[in-house]
Amino acid sequence: MHLGMVIDLKRCVGCQACTIACxxxxxxxxxxxxxxxxxxxAGEYPIVKKKFIPVLCNHCEDAPCVRVCPxxxxxxxxxxxxxxxxxxxxGCRACYVACPxxxxxxxxxxxxxxxxxGKQLTPFEQVKYPKWQEGVVVKCTFCVERVDxxxxxxxxxxxxxxARIFGDLSNPESKVSRLIxxxxxxQPLSEDNTEPSVYYLE
Amino acid sequence: MTKSMPLVGSEFVSGFRLQTEWATLIAAAFxxxxxxxxxxxxxxxxxxxxxxxxxxxxxxxxxxGAHLLYLGRPERFWRGLTKPGTSWVARGFWAMLIMTVxxxxxxxxxxxxxxxxxxxxxxxxxxxxxxxxxxxxLNASPxxxxxxxxxxxxxxxFYSLLGGTSLTLxxxxxxxxxVTIQEVFLSNMEIVLLIxxxxxxxxxxxxxxxxxxxxxxxxxxxxxGTYALPFYSLAIGVGLVFTLLMAYFVGxxxxxxxxxxxxxADLVGHYFIFFLLLRVGVYKPVLGxxxx
Numbered sequence: 001m002h003l004g005m006v007i008d009l010k011r012c013v014g015c016q017a018c019t020i021a022c023x024x025x026x027x028x029x030x031x032x033x034x035x036x037x038x039x040x041x042a043g044e045y046p047i048v049k050k051k052f053i054p055v056l057c058n059h060c061e062d063a064p065c066v067r068v069c070p071x072x073x074x075x076x077x078x079x080x081x082x083x084x085x086x087x088x089x090x091g092c093r094a095c096y097v098a099c100p101x102x103x104x105x106x107x108x109x110x111x112x113x114x115x116x117x118g119k120q121l122t123p124f125e126q127v128k129y130p131k132w133q134e135g136v137v138v139k140c141t142f143c144v145e146r147v148d149x150x151x152x153x154x155x156x157x158x159x160x161x162x163a164r165i166f167g168d169l170s171n172p173e174s175k176v177s178r179l180i181x182x183x184x185x186x187q188p189l190s191e192d193n194t195e196p197s198v199y200y201l202e
Numbered sequence: 203m204t205k206s207m208p209l210v211g212s213e214f215v216s217g218f219r220l221q222t223e224w225a226t227l228i229a230a231a232f233x234x235x236x237x238x239x240x241x242x243x244x245x246x247x248x249x250x251x252x253x254x255x256x257x258x259x260x261x262x263x264x265x266x267g268a269h270l271l272y273l274g275r276p277e278r279f280w281r282g283l284t285k286p287g288t289s290w291v292a293r294g295f296w297a298m299l300i301m302t303v304x305x306x307x308x309x310x311x312x313x314x315x316x317x318x319x320x321x322x323x324x325x326x327x328x329x330x331x332x333x334x335x336x337x338x339x340l341n342a343s344p345x346x347x348x349x350x351x352x353x354x355x356x357x358x359x360f361y362s363l364l365g366g367t368s369l370t371l372x373x374x375x376x377x378x379x380x381v382t383i384q385e386v387f388l389s390n391m392e393i394v395l396l397i398x399x400x401x402x403x404x405x406x407x408x409x410x411x412x413x414x415x416x417x418x419x420x421x422x423x424x425x426x427g428t429y430a431l432p433f434y435s436l437a438i439g440v441g442l443v444f445t446l447l448m449a450y451f452v453g454x455x456x457x458x459x460x461x462x463x464x465x466x467a468d469l470v471g472h473y474f475i476f477f478l479l480l481r482v483g484v485y486k487p488v489l490g491x492x493x494x
Contacts, residue, residue: 090275093224109274188488192344
């Protein structure tokens with residue numbers, strides 16, 4: 001099995017529901033976003049074109065972050081999900097710099113001491129924050145806890161336009177494989193040979 | 203692409219993205235690693251016991267300290283030794299460790315003994331790795347095209363040798379070290395290394411003019427943008443041109459004060475060139491340019 005995601009750029013409406021769903025699912029501190037939707041604009045008024053580009057960890061097959069990690073904290077599971085073991089991470093940020101997609105986040109010292117509403121953590125934050133550690137690198141896990149239960153990642157489930165599709169890339173009959181084949185799905189920065197597990201459809 | 207794609211920060215806009223994580227402390231660690239290893243190598247070459255000791259201390263305290271200060275979890279630093287098979291961070295850490303241990307044995311043993319030769323050889327080889335591994339570390343990932351070039355280890359090696367030569371001359375002129383080779387040879391070597399470094403920096407920058415759009419954006423920031431002033435004044439002006447002119451026209455004949463000034467100028471330039479190369483690192487946009 002090789003889990004991956006297809007993002008249909010024609011469907012994305014830039015609502016950031018995936019961004020919020022991810023934050024809600026993972027309970028990440030302020031300024032920590034595992035996924036977000038970027039905007040890209042071309043042309044000048046009145047001839048203007050705008051595109052929304054959802055970005056997240058690409059869970060690359062040949063992930064530079066796995067290669068450069070000096071401690072083995074960043075590892076790839078058999079199903080292709082790249083995870084960071086917070087207990088092993090020393091916070092050297094070699095992975096952060098090596099990721100061509102800049103989809104890793106360093107949890108600075110003090111980032112877990114204050115929440116969205118000042119120094120007092122909300123009950124939600126009190127429940128969610130203990131799973132994080134300061135001084136380590138964090139990133140999207142494809143919502144591994146949900147995936148292990150047979151569910152889709154939170155961003156996929158939430159997307160109102162069905163722009164994100166999650167599935168098994170190694171199965172030629174899966175929806176993701178068919179979409180890639182039929183619509184010419186392409187990987188971001190494919191020239192870097194990292195073999196991302198996230199594909200985009202134009 | 204360079205003209206229309208913006209340079210973005212944390213805003214939700216697609217474009218070139220500036221590297222922000224590796225800056226002052228990592229530049230300091232690279233700096234201390236290179237000058238410490240360079241001084242150690244030059245001290246092996248010139249037979250300076252004090253120089254070798256200082257080189258070791260600069261690597262251990264300067265480089266090691268800067269790395270520890272930078273780590274998010276310094277108490278787990280030993281885990282950084284775990285994966286030398288694929289990680290240049292781990293390889294550099296191992297090289298530093300071996301250099302420190304072998305170097306300490308080399309300094310402790312009587313000169314000329316078999317153990318002294320062996321420890322010196324091992325320490326010298328590991329010092330060479332400490333001097334250049336930063337270049338391989340930066341070169342290893344395709345993420346930042348400015349760094350993803352074979353010129354990086356070359357740049358590190360020549361800067362390390364230059365730093366080592368300048369510091370050795372400094373120690374000699376301040377009466378802190380006696381060496382087995384003539385000082386004039388070292389002075390000439392410093393001039394040759396300064397010219398070589400100017401050429402290597404020039405070639406490196408020229409190679410970037412034919413690189414990807416992100417590398418060109420980095421180059422723009424360095425030579426025409428925000429970082430142009432410190433680049434021309436500190437990294438090139440003070441670090442290479444002023445140092446070269448002083449070393450060529452005055453040199454050791456000017457006395458310890460001039461040698462001290464040359465050394466200080468060289469070190470300032472050395473720190474700033476790598477600091478600036480780190481600061482202007484730019485990531486490529488995730489997807490290509492949007493067209494109408």
